[in-house]
Amino acid sequence: MLILAATPMGDVGDASQRLRDALATADVVAAEDTRRTKHLASGLGVTITGKVVSFYDQVETARLPGLVDAVRDGKSVLLVTDAGMPSVSDPGYRLVAACVDADLPVTCLPGPSAVTTALALSGLPVERFCFDGFPPRKQGQRSKFFESLKSESRACVFFEAPHRLAACLADAVAVLGPDRRAAVCRELTKTYEEVKRGTLGELAAWAEDGVRGEITVVLAGAVAVASEPEDLIDDVEQLVASGMRLKDACAQLAVGGVSKRELYEAVLASRSAGV
Structure with a gap:
């Protein structure tokens, strides 16, 4: 066997x-x-x-x-x-x-698996996810890789070499924008384990000074553009269930003409109605 x-x-x-x-x-x-x-x-x-x-x-x-x-x-x-x-x-x-x-x-x-360990630690909605191995090494191909994730609603997990992380995150910001949430997990289960959570812009700035160790990145899934706050209630509740404050979740997901206040009030109304 x-x-x-x-x-x-x-x-x-x-x-x-x-x-x-x-x-x-x-x-x-x-x-x-x-x-x-x-x-x-x-x-x-x-x-x-x-x-x-x-x-x-x-x-x-x-x-x-x-x-x-x-x-x-x-x-x-x-x-x-x-x-x-x-x-x-x-x-x-x-x-x-x-x-x-x-x-x-x-x-x-x-x-042990770095993929599932990073997903669990990311603090992001990861009920559905995809795994993409290592991103391409060359910038042009790497940018195309991130282009393919623009509308990917699942969380995406991938590995990256520490000496390429800064360039990788910079390309992610250029393609996906600075506000997409992500987590960089470093040296999982080891003495110097570290998990950095934030927006792609924040993580790219953090990585500029250099990062050591084995790296696993979790990228939040894309949020579908909606014109009505009710369309985003389930996504907000998923972020809240993962540990995010309600106001922060509404701020992240308020897109497509929906204001943060409208979305916040829609969530409270939904909860009151027991929906």
Whole structure:
């Protein structure tokens, strides 16, 4: 069986007992970085008894046949990456697809994920969201990426390299405007974990001085333009439920000719009517 396993993003205490057991018993451990995986096992007090092989982008294709054959021969192959869940912006997809095509069993040991952790910490409405990996590195392509999010009503999560964050947020401001709300999550679960929340304009200014660590960005979904305050009541209540003050939520969502006061009064009226 192929076993995908989520590994801690920083705090080894987040490792599940199932991950510990799998590291100790798997016949083959395919690791994005063998040194980091051995270090993780040591930190967990686990001795890896199986064969440890590297499995990163540059060797992924070459390693596939041998790993698929191992599963076909009845061995347990544990796939782990440096942090988080395999296949989510990390190696793994091709191996899963190869095993599925060969009608071989695949399972997953759930655990830490920067995507869901950032969503939970963002303070934004995230009942519906999309994940977009890493934005393009080149400015022109990155601007097109943000253009595609202009009318995206779902929250969007993406990763970014720390040395590109300032330029990325500046492009977001240029395309989406300075008032779209977002959160930048840095070093999740680690000693210097930090979550900066605010508008894109505020976050872009903050990032200008440089940011370190692993970065996950959550971008609030676009708010549909409405001509009547009643059309925005549900969106306001979602922001309030996420922790925002009613007045602030009304100020953010008052668009399309609807004033903040009109929207505020419409929400209060809706609550009074029990709608």
